[in-house]
Amino acid sequence: MTTVDYVLRLGDDALVTAQRLGAWYAAGPEMEEDVALANIALDQLGAARLLLTYAGELEGAGRDEDALAYQRGPADFRNCRLVEQPEPDFGVVIAKLLLLSAFQLPCYEALAGAGDERLSAIAGKARKESAYHLDHATLWTLRLGDGTDESHQRMQASFDTLWPFVDGLFAGDDGGPVDPAELRKAWTSTVEDVLGRATLTVPAPVAEPTGERTHLVELLAEMQQLHRAHPGARW
Amino acid sequence: MYGNDFAGPDAGSDGGLLGQVEAAEAALRAAAHRGRVEGDPAALQDYFDAVIDADQKIEPRDWMPDAYRRGLVRQIAQHAHSEIIGMQPEGSWITRAPSLKRKAILLAKVQDEAGHGLYLYAAAETLGITRAELVDMLLDGRQKYSSIFNYPTLTWADIGAIGWLVDGAAIVNQVPLCRCSYGPYARAMIRICKEESFHQRQGYEILHTLSHGTPEQHAMAQDAVDRWWYPSLAMFGPPDTDSTHSAQSMAWKIKRFSNDDLRQRFVDMCVQQAGVLGLRIPDPDLRWNSERQAHDFTAPDFDELMRVIKGDGPCNAERMAHRRRAHSDGAWVREAAAAYAAKQEEVVAV
Numbered sequence: 001m002t003t004v005d006y007v008l009r010l011g012d013d014a015l016v017t018a019q020r021l022g023a024w025y026a027a028g029p030e031m032e033e034d035v036a037l038a039n040i041a042l043d044q045l046g047a048a049r050l051l052l053t054y055a056g057e058l059e060g061a062g063r064d065e066d067a068l069a070y071q072r073g074p075a076d077f078r079n080c081r082l083v084e085q086p087e088p089d090f091g092v093v094i095a096k097l098l099l100l101s102a103f104q105l106p107c108y109e110a111l112a113g114a115g116d117e118r119l120s121a122i123a124g125k126a127r128k129e130s131a132y133h134l135d136h137a138t139l140w141t142l143r144l145g146d147g148t149d150e151s152h153q154r155m156q157a158s159f160d161t162l163w164p165f166v167d168g169l170f171a172g173d174d175g176g177p178v179d180p181a182e183l184r185k186a187w188t189s190t191v192e193d194v195l196g197r198a199t200l201t202v203p204a205p206v207a208e209p210t211g212e213r214t215h216l217v218e219l220l221a222e223m224q225q226l227h228r229a230h231p232g233a234r235w
Numbered sequence: 236m237y238g239n240d241f242a243g244p245d246a247g248s249d250g251g252l253l254g255q256v257e258a259a260e261a262a263l264r265a266a267a268h269r270g271r272v273e274g275d276p277a278a279l280q281d282y283f284d285a286v287i288d289a290d291q292k293i294e295p296r297d298w299m300p301d302a303y304r305r306g307l308v309r310q311i312a313q314h315a316h317s318e319i320i321g322m323q324p325e326g327s328w329i330t331r332a333p334s335l336k337r338k339a340i341l342l343a344k345v346q347d348e349a350g351h352g353l354y355l356y357a358a359a360e361t362l363g364i365t366r367a368e369l370v371d372m373l374l375d376g377r378q379k380y381s382s383i384f385n386y387p388t389l390t391w392a393d394i395g396a397i398g399w400l401v402d403g404a405a406i407v408n409q410v411p412l413c414r415c416s417y418g419p420y421a422r423a424m425i426r427i428c429k430e431e432s433f434h435q436r437q438g439y440e441i442l443h444t445l446s447h448g449t450p451e452q453h454a455m456a457q458d459a460v461d462r463w464w465y466p467s468l469a470m471f472g473p474p475d476t477d478s479t480h481s482a483q484s485m486a487w488k489i490k491r492f493s494n495d496d497l498r499q500r501f502v503d504m505c506v507q508q509a510g511v512l513g514l515r516i517p518d519p520d521l522r523w524n525s526e527r528q529a530h531d532f533t534a535p536d537f538d539e540l541m542r543v544i545k546g547d548g549p550c551n552a553e554r555m556a557h558r559r560r561a562h563s564d565g566a567w568v569r570e571a572a573a574a575y576a577a578k579q580e581e582v583v584a585v
Binding site for chain 2: 022034
């Protein structure tokens with residue numbers, strides 16, 4: 001039996017990722033990259049909508065995708081902290097996408113073949129998109145890791161900054177067909193291979209920082225502000 | 236419910252704007268199969284003139300007068316820059332869109348604009364200039380973009396008003412360009428017009444929903460239309476009496492209709508749609524003139540248009556600063572990509 005929290009966790013990861021990438025409009029290093037980042041944001045948003053809709057149905061309290069996206073506070077978001085981290089430069093965007101898509105791909109692949117029919121259908125679609133995201137992030141990690149001295153340093157710094165949050169990808173089995181902890185082996189193999197080819201060092205394990213999730217609070221305040229200012233309105 | 240000017244492709248060449256796009260596409264397919272003509276300068280000029288007279292297409296392989304080439308580079312580049320700068324006013328609402336469906340639609344729209352910029356830069360490159368040179372000319376102010384993007388997007392309803400009015404005006408301007416005499420530009424415009432008509436419908440639908448929503452939403456929609464109406468009319472450029480490039484562009488069949496003709500067409504199109512939207516066009520002198528079979532209306536403030544074009548609009552500095560920052564912030568990425576590609580070539584060579 002799949003729990004609401006399990007589906008919310010997958011959906012919130014995708015929604016928060018889309019929200020971060022959506023802020024990169026007209027800011028990429030090349031126009032082609034503006035198109036690509038918007039595409040990835042749309043994929044993540046599409047998966048988030050399907051997952052939140054399903055979570056609302058499992059919950060049975062009449063909440064649809066918008067009620068779940070716009071009317072929950074930060075304490076009720078189930079996403080891992082990796083995805084909510086700020087993206088001050090393109091290097092962090094790419095590093096985060098690599099770490100996330102190396103998780104989402106095996107996760108959706110496993111879910112596509114697991115027992116929950118609805119999740120299986122959603123994952124069957126999302127896995128193809130994740131494969132593209134991983135490919136895109138891999139190509140950029142190689143170019144930037146093995147590009148110039150500056151790009152190498154920036155990419156290493158990006159992975160170092162994000163590394164304390166990677167454990168969160170695998171934490172807690174909220175009750176669903178695939179235990180995220182079981183995906184760690186596949187994830188490690190992918191990430192170590194790409195970083196190695198990119199001449200980057202895999203950072204040493206670091207504990208996730210404790211403290212308030214101020215980045216998520218700010219992200220949701222921006223995302224939810226207009227919707228919440230007009231209770232009950234249709235858009 | 237979205238207005239009657241965007242009939243399906245089966246409506247024929249006179250049956251709607253998309254019908255005109257389809258007809259233009261058929262002409263372009265024929266033009267692509269012609270061979271290159273050689274000869275002395277007089278023969279080349281004769282051939283060019285004959286192609287223009289016969290309503291055929293000039294292709295990159297063909298000789299063309301320098302002024303034709305320069306004029307096209309200027310126009311296509313300005314159009315490409317407008318698409319790229321035009322991502323900003325709407326893009327700023329992606330993170331704040333009031334529903335996930337609207338967020339997805341807006342993301343896809345802003346992505347389309349980046350794509351339009353890419354096709355157009357590619358069309359300009361067929362005239363012997365590079366995208367990097369054109370981007371430099373945008374960044375240092377030698378080339379312009381449409382002044383409409385120097386106005387701010389203050390509320391969500393502005394996303395609707397931009398779609399309905401700004402994209403609507405763009406379509407009226409651009410559908411005739413699908414038949415312009417330069418093949419690569421015409422081809423780019425075909426795809427762009429198809430996507431723009433989609434954007435216009437989306438904007439219309441946003442406004443329709445707001446107009447028929449809560450009193451606050453209705454007021455938000457009316458306020459956006461009030462602010463975007465006259466800047467949209469100004470998108471067609473100065474009145475025909477003051478338009479510097481028009482006569483030659485018309486002779487070369489780059490431009491097909493005058494600024495004032497297109498502006499009139501746009502006003503006539505909007506009046507009926509505003510009625511369905513339940514929104515008021517902010518012009519007390521707007522009325523049907525049965526003698527002209529067209530609406531009389533108040534012209535936009537062309538002095539304001541000139542001020543905004545010269546750099547004194549509400550958001551000129553902000554738009555350019557954003558573009559320059561994106562360009563300079565991305566420099567290390569582009570350098571790294573070039574360095575990596577060079578290393579890969581060395582590996583292949585060894």
